[in-house]
Amino acid sequence: MTATPHATPLPNTAVTQQRTLVTALPGPRSRELMDRKASAVAGGVGTTMSVFAARAEGGIVVDVDGNHLIDLGSGIAVTTVGASAPRVVAAVQAQVEAFTHTCFMVTPYEVYVAVAETLNRLTPGEHDKRTVLFNSGAEAIENAVKIARAHTRRDAVVVFDHAYHGRTNLTMAMTAKNMPYKHGFGPFAPEVYRAPLSYPYRDHTTLDGPEAAVRAIDHIEKQVGATNLAAVVIEPIQGEGGFIVPAPGFLPALAEWCRANGVVFVADEVQTGFARTGDLFACDHEGVVPDLIVTAKGIAGGLPLSAVTGRAEIMDAPHVGGLGGTYGGNPLACAAALAAIETIEAEGLLERARNIERLMKDRLHLLQADDDRIGDVRGRGAMIAIELVQAGTSEPDPELARALARAAHQQGVIVLTCGTYGNVLRFLPPLTISEALLVDGLDVLAKALKGDVMTVHQHTASSGSG
Known part of the structure; x- marks a missing residue:
């Protein structure tokens, strides 16, 4: 009996640092693997997204269907120096x-x-x-x-x-x-x-x-x-x-x-x-x-x-x-x-983390000014979060957090939720991520907040990039 994974080898070339969707998410190969997971892996092991990684580099995760996803999670703050860091x-x-x-x-x-x-x-x-x-x-x-x-x-x-x-x-x-x-x-x-x-x-x-x-x-x-x-x-x-x-x-x-x-x-x-x-x-x-x-x-x-x-x-x-x-x-x-x-x-990643904080907080505070469902913007460096609440209150809104995360995932942006109340959307990008990828990921979030998810999907699928 062999245990060789059934996967198509990827070429040994640099991963393009750009969001690209070539299939709907999850793609057919990921769906197949999710079926295998269900019959082989203990049910208590959940996944944030139903896509399977094939390769990762810098701020991009490439799935088995060839989609390039923006990584704003870093494997839960693990690949801080970027995925597959050369050193x-x-x-x-x-x-x-x-x-x-x-x-x-x-x-x-x-x-x-x-x-x-x-x-x-x-x-x-x-x-x-x-x-x-x-x-x-x-x-x-x-x-x-x-x-x-x-x-x-x-x-x-x-x-x-x-x-x-x-x-x-x-x-x-x-x-x-x-x-x-x-x-x-x-x-x-x-x-x-x-x-x-x-x-x-x-x-x-x-x-x-x-x-x-x-x-x-x-x-x-x-x-x-x-x-x-x-x-x-x-x-x-x-x-x-x-x-x-x-x-x-x-x-x-x-x-x-x-x-x-x-x-x-x-x-x-x-x-x-x-x-x-x-x-x-x-x-x-x-x-x-x-x-x-x-x-x-x-x-x-x-x-x-x-x-x-x-x-x-x-x-x-x-x-x-x-x-x-x-x-x-x-x-x-x-x-x-x-x-x-x-x-x-x-690579001066301490200063890079501070630059990421400035970029992300500036944008998130602008979103907060127009949307009172963002109760709080907080964090330091490349550890930033928004706490989501019911409009006009401080009542936690975990469903909004889940909906925004799902919308981002569908558009090829990896984000995570957290919080005792399940109402916090957190961002943990690798410190080597490009400014362009950060801006693209935040653009997706902004459109999701406005309920413009379908427009984003249609644009991404037709253009092949973010």
């Missing part, structure tokens, strides 16, 4: 020719150490640091909690409203949203407590960042108690929760309280890390120095890798053999990570 491809090719695996815990290798050294150098703070590598964001979050508990000899963990930290048992407990992440999968790990977040659009008060921190700290002290608390874990900008940016001063106040009370302050930068927000890490924006920082997604240009980096005295608290995993710090992923970081530095 990443070359590094992985060289490493795969050397060896693919030995397990770092059996016979270690230099590239793992090089990634650890790089993260120790780049992450916030000038203190002595150590790093350990894993495979996924959820795995790294679990290990950050293990490390904090080993260091403090306390059990409790505090997370926040709207948080998302993963799909494992502990990280499901830490995640706020029930469906689809938690429903039916309990019981969950104990000693996880939730505190109120600073959510400027929905606080409905005049709370500034420090005041919102006082509210959260009061909640923590009364319901948990600092002497029981091992760690406070927070996303500097929430991801799945709706790209919520806490008010200025909220994060620094929390970090200061943690330091004063011997609590480990853990920044979950799985989605925000590696230039996504216009800083190398989102904590850098306010000069917050976490005790532990968790990274994944954009760390390795598309290969599975995650890390926990932090203060040496905390990181070294677990006993020898207490941290690790068979695939953690796989040599291919490590090589890719070094190449991705080199790309960020060599």
Whole structure:
């Protein structure tokens, strides 16, 4: 029995960075593959779009039917340096020719150490640091909690409203949203407590960042108690929760309280890390120095890798053999990570992220001025979102978010929804995307907001480009 995929090889040429639809979406080949998926893949695995990727480069994903789609999702903030980034491809090719695996815990290798050294150098703070590598964001979050508990000899963990930290048992407990992440999968790990977040659009008060921190700290002290608390874990900008940016001063106040009370302050930068927000890490924006920082997604240009980096005295608290995993710090992923970081530095992608923010926010604010269903425009760098509400209110409108996403998908623009209420449309373009593709994608969104979806489809199908 063979397991060779039935697919037509694509020519080894550069992918044209232009939206082009040659079929309706999904095309016939994608529909065929969706039928195969239904009979072969567990039903619990959903897909945002019913199109199958054949190739991706820069800001374009090419499907199996030859359609060129604008990528405003980056595989959920993973291909930050662009799909098939040349340095990443070359590094992985060289490493795969050397060896693919030995397990770092059996016979270690230099590239793992090089990634650890790089993260120790780049992450916030000038203190002595150590790093350990894993495979996924959820795995790294679990290990950050293990490390904090080993260091403090306390059990409790505090997370926040709207948080998302993963799909494992502990990280499901830490995640706020029930469906689809938690429903039916309990019981969950104990000693996880939730505190109120600073959510400027929905606080409905005049709370500034420090005041919102006082509210959260009061909640923590009364319901948990600092002497029981091992760690406070927070996303500097929430991801799945709706790209919520806490008010200025909220994060620094929390970090200061943690330091004063011997609590480990853990920044979950799985989605925000590696230039996504216009800083190398989102904590850098306010000069917050976490005790532990968790990274994944954009760390390795598309290969599975995650890390926990932090203060040496905390990181070294677990006993020898207490941290690790068979695939953690796989040599291919490590090589890719070094190449991705080199790309960020060599191509000036921090400034590029800030330019993307200016372009996108300028356009989205213009749309908001003409459409009161856009309740909020927020985010930093290339991590931008609009919160959609019922006209003239702040009532969440998840159906509008779904409809806009569907309309964009039909026109060959990959966008994602998120938020506790399902009413947030989020944009995570690769930092290497061209301005022309961004403008084209936003044009599609603008026409969808006006209900002019059919006109867009007819134009695209007849012209063969965006």
